[in-house]
Amino acid sequence: MDIELIKSAPRPAPKPTGKRELTKAQNRLTILEAARQVFAELGYGATTVRDIIRATPLASGTFYNYFQSKEEVFQAIQDESALRIRPRLHEERAKASTVEEFISGTFRTFFEFVAGDHSNFRTLRMNTDTLRVRMDTPETIAGFEELREDLVGAIAKGMFPPVDADFLMAAIVGVAFELAERMARRELRDPATATAFATALLLGGIHALPTVTPPDIAAP
Amino acid sequence: MDIELIKSAPRPAPKPTGKRELTKAQNRLTILEAARQVFAELGYGATTVRDIIRATPLASGTFYNYFQSKEEVFQAIQDESALRIRPRLHEERAKASTVEEFISGTFRTFFEFVAGDHSNFRTLRMNTDTLRVRMDTPETIAGFEELREDLVGAIAKGMFPPVDADFLMAAIVGVAFELAERMARRELRDPATATAFATALLLGGIHALPTVTPPDIAAP
Amino acid sequence: MDIELIKSAPRPAPKPTGKRELTKAQNRLTILEAARQVFAELGYGATTVRDIIRATPLASGTFYNYFQSKEEVFQAIQDESALRIRPRLHEERAKASTVEEFISGTFRTFFEFVAGDHSNFRTLRMNTDTLRVRMDTPETIAGFEELREDLVGAIAKGMFPPVDADFLMAAIVGVAFELAERMARRELRDPATATAFATALLLGGIHALPTVTPPDIAAP
Amino acid sequence: MDIELIKSAPRPAPKPTGKRELTKAQNRLTILEAARQVFAELGYGATTVRDIIRATPLASGTFYNYFQSKEEVFQAIQDESALRIRPRLHEERAKASTVEEFISGTFRTFFEFVAGDHSNFRTLRMNTDTLRVRMDTPETIAGFEELREDLVGAIAKGMFPPVDADFLMAAIVGVAFELAERMARRELRDPATATAFATALLLGGIHALPTVTPPDIAAP
DNA sequence: GATGAATGAGAATTCATTCAT
DNA sequence: TATGAATGAATTCTCATTCAT
Numbered sequence: 053m054d055i056e057l058i059k060s061a062p063r064p065a066p067k068p069t070g071k072r073e074l075t076k077a078q079n080r081l082t083i084l085e086a087a088r089q090v091f092a093e094l095g096y097g098a099t100t101v102r103d104i105i106r107a108t109p110l111a112s113g114t115f116y117n118y119f120q121s122k123e124e125v126f127q128a129i130q131d132e133s134a135l136r137i138r139p140r141l142h143e144e145r146a147k148a149s150t151v152e153e154f155i156s157g158t159f160r161t162f163f164e165f166v167a168g169d170h171s172n173f174r175t176l177r178m179n180t181d182t183l184r185v186r187m188d189t190p191e192t193i194a195g196f197e198e199l200r201e202d203l204v205g206a207i208a209k210g211m212f213p214p215v216d217a218d219f220l221m222a223a224i225v226g227v228a229f230e231l232a233e234r235m236a237r238r239e240l241r242d243p244a245t246a247t248a249f250a251t252a253l254l255l256g257g258i259h260a261l262p263t264v265t266p267p268d269i270a271a272p
Numbered sequence: 273m274d275i276e277l278i279k280s281a282p283r284p285a286p287k288p289t290g291k292r293e294l295t296k297a298q299n300r301l302t303i304l305e306a307a308r309q310v311f312a313e314l315g316y317g318a319t320t321v322r323d324i325i326r327a328t329p330l331a332s333g334t335f336y337n338y339f340q341s342k343e344e345v346f347q348a349i350q351d352e353s354a355l356r357i358r359p360r361l362h363e364e365r366a367k368a369s370t371v372e373e374f375i376s377g378t379f380r381t382f383f384e385f386v387a388g389d390h391s392n393f394r395t396l397r398m399n400t401d402t403l404r405v406r407m408d409t410p411e412t413i414a415g416f417e418e419l420r421e422d423l424v425g426a427i428a429k430g431m432f433p434p435v436d437a438d439f440l441m442a443a444i445v446g447v448a449f450e451l452a453e454r455m456a457r458r459e460l461r462d463p464a465t466a467t468a469f470a471t472a473l474l475l476g477g478i479h480a481l482p483t484v485t486p487p488d489i490a491a492p
Numbered sequence: 493m494d495i496e497l498i499k500s501a502p503r504p505a506p507k508p509t510g511k512r513e514l515t516k517a518q519n520r521l522t523i524l525e526a527a528r529q530v531f532a533e534l535g536y537g538a539t540t541v542r543d544i545i546r547a548t549p550l551a552s553g554t555f556y557n558y559f560q561s562k563e564e565v566f567q568a569i570q571d572e573s574a575l576r577i578r579p580r581l582h583e584e585r586a587k588a589s590t591v592e593e594f595i596s597g598t599f600r601t602f603f604e605f606v607a608g609d610h611s612n613f614r615t616l617r618m619n620t621d622t623l624r625v626r627m628d629t630p631e632t633i634a635g636f637e638e639l640r641e642d643l644v645g646a647i648a649k650g651m652f653p654p655v656d657a658d659f660l661m662a663a664i665v666g667v668a669f670e671l672a673e674r675m676a677r678r679e680l681r682d683p684a685t686a687t688a689f690a691t692a693l694l695l696g697g698i699h700a701l702p703t704v705t706p707p708d709i710a711a712p
Numbered sequence: 713m714d715i716e717l718i719k720s721a722p723r724p725a726p727k728p729t730g731k732r733e734l735t736k737a738q739n740r741l742t743i744l745e746a747a748r749q750v751f752a753e754l755g756y757g758a759t760t761v762r763d764i765i766r767a768t769p770l771a772s773g774t775f776y777n778y779f780q781s782k783e784e785v786f787q788a789i790q791d792e793s794a795l796r797i798r799p800r801l802h803e804e805r806a807k808a809s810t811v812e813e814f815i816s817g818t819f820r821t822f823f824e825f826v827a828g829d830h831s832n833f834r835t836l837r838m839n840t841d842t843l844r845v846r847m848d849t850p851e852t853i854a855g856f857e858e859l860r861e862d863l864v865g866a867i868a869k870g871m872f873p874p875v876d877a878d879f880l881m882a883a884i885v886g887v888a889f890e891l892a893e894r895m896a897r898r899e900l901r902d903p904a905t906a907t908a909f910a911t912a913l914l915l916g917g918i919h920a921l922p923t924v925t926p927p928d929i930a931a932p
Numbered sequence: 933g934a935t936g937a938a939t940g941a942g943a944a945t946t947c948a949t950t951c952a953t
Numbered sequence: 954t955a956t957g958a959a960t961g962a963a964t965t966c967t968c969a970t971t972c973a974t
Contacts, residue, residue, distance in 0.1 A: 114940095626845070
């Protein structure tokens with residue numbers, strides 16, 4: 053009896069390592085890369101799904117097998133960046149034993165990432181000379197929250213003075229993004245200079261901050 | 273009566289209190305206010321001119337008597353904000369005789385403006401829980417440049433140490449916008465707390481910054 | 493003072509009898525007539541909005557100023573027919589003093605309408621040789637309900653025997669539509685023959701029907 | 713083993729109980745049942761092949777091993793119904809020796825079928841409260857023709873008076889479908905009541921009909 | 933035969949803008 | 954100037970169908 057033939061009728065699923073899966077993964081990357089370029093060229097607002105498809109050898113329908121809209125593509129790009137850098141940032145802070153290590157480690161990692169991943173950062177801030185846009189996606193925002201939690205932990209451990217962790221996080225994020233923006237515009241994109249500047253500013257400033265006694269860091 | 277004359281746009285001295293002028297000004301404001309609301313609700317990217325017109329009792333054609341596109345409306349909104357706050361910020365810094373006055377004056381003015389002009393700030397940063405957007409228009413960016421120039425001037429006067437004015441401007445802007453964002457989310461929108469935090473951070477940090485001797489502030 | 497000019501700013505509404513209104517009404521009819529022809533030619537299912545627009549000198553966007561979809565156009569066509577014939581049918585039955593007048597008046601009016609309004613009826617039943625479709629829109633169904641109510645009234649007046657008015661209405665509707673269909677297929681579309689047949693069938697049959705005593709026609 | 717042979721479609725005598733055949737039959741039924749539900753839910757016009765496939769555990773390509781289009785699926789569903797009831801209707805009429813048996817047998821068989829096969833009838837007439845659709849497929853129409861031929865035969869035998877067989881067929885069909893529709897809407901779906909009503913109406917009416925002498929039933 | 937992603941024609945719809953009134 | 958319907962290019966998106974695996 054021909055088992056192959058009998059089984060073939062309701063076949064469960066083709067091997068997930070076949071050529072098909074490879075093509076699928078490649079197509080997804082093709083779209084993401086095309087979108088990155090188009091966003092950088094036209095700006096997020098002016099980009100249409102058509103533009104992205106045109107920058108691709110794929111058929112229009114194929115786009116919709118992977119993403120629902122340009123928003124979804126954009127988020128995928130952002131999230132990819134955020135997912136790559138978040139663990140590094142967290143790890144850097146986790147192994148810090150001093151305020152200096154915590155702050156400089158955070159800034160250095162961020163600025164080096166931005167300098168090395170320039171095309172992504174351009175997408176991140178789709179800035180022409182006349183209009184600057186910054187979009188933070190859920191994954192990015194989650195990274196902000198992680199920073200805050202790390203700060204709360206560092207305060208609890210006594211590494212940081214008991215300051216407003218929420219505002220401090222905001223200040224670090226603000227300095228990081230704005231300096232990155234300026235750095236990216238300079239002919240010499242030097243992460244070390246930016247890191248030195250930001251670290252000095254924050255370290256000098258932190259000890260001058262007003263202290264608070266929020267419930268979670270109050271003395272027993 | 274000469275109708276042609278009345279219709280002619282650049283009439284030498286049209287009575288600014290005439291009913292026609294009032295209507296014209298009102299229509300402009302009607303559109304601007306409608307746009308503010310629609311931008312805040314849908315976000316800039318998703319908003320169409322149609323949406324703005326729909327939020328108005330006016331006809332679609334009337335829109336084009338006042339603005340050419342949604343971009344122009346958006347800029348008008350932004351510029352209105354920026355134009356109102358920029359002179360105040362500049363004046364505050366002009367009359368400062370110490371670093372402390374320069375910094376605290378800048379932050380206080382900004383945070384008080386944001387706290388009092390909440391709806392405009394919402395338009396400026398169309399933030400849901402899952403996606404945060406910030407757009408800087410030319411007028412806003414011009415305000416950044418003005419800050420930098422004021423910093424350069426203050427450094428030249430010896431008020432500030434000779435630091436990287438470009439990065440310092442970026443840091444101030446970053447801290448200001450991110451803290452404003454956090455402040456806006458708190459149930460108690462207290463500009464004083466934000467001002468105290470930001471001022472302490474910057475004052476403490478500035479003196480720790482690496483000094484530079486850029487051409488424009490170098491000794492003769 | 494020029495009142496005309498002052499008032500002109502927030503003008504309430506242009507005279508509804510202007511050229512604009514005329515064009516609007518004409519465009520609506522243009523679309524309806526084009527749709528009628530396309531439905532008759534391609535059948536309802538195969539027709540697309542594009543097809544209707546193509547059969548029109550109008551721009552694609554114009555269609556959507558009048559209708560949302562082909563379904564809406566279809567309903568407008570149907571309702572137009574129903575609205576034209578319903579009052580006639582009702583009036584015919586209202587002035588009937590015998591069962592014979594009630595029944596023959598109903599059928600005659602219907603068959604004459606169908607014979608005279610052939611293109612609408614073809615749309616009504618978009619029948620090829622291999623697939624027959626009949627769609628009843630709300631207005632049509634309301635006409636069925638009206639017939640039932642007229643029957644209930646006639647029963648209450650003693651004109652009809654106390655039969656199941658719901659089933660009788662259904663029977664009349666079924667005979668009317670199916671005979672109309674057959675009539676429409678004959679080379680000689682003669683409403684009189686159809687009327688005679690249907691009237692004889694119903695008159696002969698009604699007195700043989702089982703009688704019922706529903707609450708609303710029960711003896712006091 | 714000769715694979716070619718196995719794949720060849722018109723194999724003389726494939727074992728009808730083999731596992732392959734079972735799977736094939738099952739897939740066909742799976743599609744048909746899914747289509748029935750989707751048609752009933754979305755209506756025929758709004759249903760796409762995608763919708764049917766989605767309601768199935770099968771792959772899209774598999775669909776085309778069984779049907780070419782939704783039209784073909786729809787016809788298969790209809791034909792299934794028609795093929796089941798047509799022989800019964802014909803047999804009922806064939807064994808009738810009186811008009812009463814002919815008519816009551818036809819209606820009873822039809823109404824009992826509808827009452828017992830409710831889901832198919834729903835597909836046949838996709839009726840919401842606001843839009844009612846009836847579609848007759850070739851097989852259904854063939855059933856109408858068969859009724860007409862049976863009527864012609866009965867007239868030739870002298871069982872029926874010499875009436876217009878075409879119109880009489882139409883009347884029977886119209887009464888049958890409309891009453892079935894009303895019956896299906898009642899809480900008590902009682903075929904006996906519908907049969908009694910329809911039979912009484914037709915029997916009473918037939919003898920009142922105008923007689924004709926069409927060529928085919930004319931005396932020699 | 934079963935699978936399901938790719939295809940790309942084309943259908944539905946929107947939208948900024950114009951212009952006769 | 955205000956009006957608002959017409960325009961039609963552009964965009965989004967769906968869908969039946971194919972075909973390599």
